[in-house]
Amino acid sequence: MPRGRKPEGEYALSNAERQARHRTRLQTSQPSVVIKHRKPVDRRSRPRRWNDALAEMLAIQAECVAWFDALPDSLRDSVTAIALQAIIDLDLDALAEIEPPRGYGRD
Secondary structure, eight states, X not given: OOOSOOOSSSSOOOHHHXXXXXXXXXXXXXXXXXXXXXOOOOOSOHHHHHHHHHHHXXXXXXXXXXXXXXXXXXXXXXXXXXXXXXXXXOOHHHHHTOOOOOOTTOO
């Protein structure tokens, strides 16, 4: 019993003809595969996300205080110093006192 496909024409293709047909098939534009990555779902609760964001803001504010203190006197009136001073002057303690609701009767 013969193996493989039957020839499409009157005779079977030679190795060179098969290779040429394969190369032309590869050169034709084939649709590229699109891989979509999903953003991982944040499964933390709202109060947890609130507390994490608040801790991050307080850490950044502390870094800005250290940066402002390290500025030389010649840069105290620069745009960077003004922006750092605005960040330092933010009252994040008022935000820290807020306790977000847990919701759905879990208060």
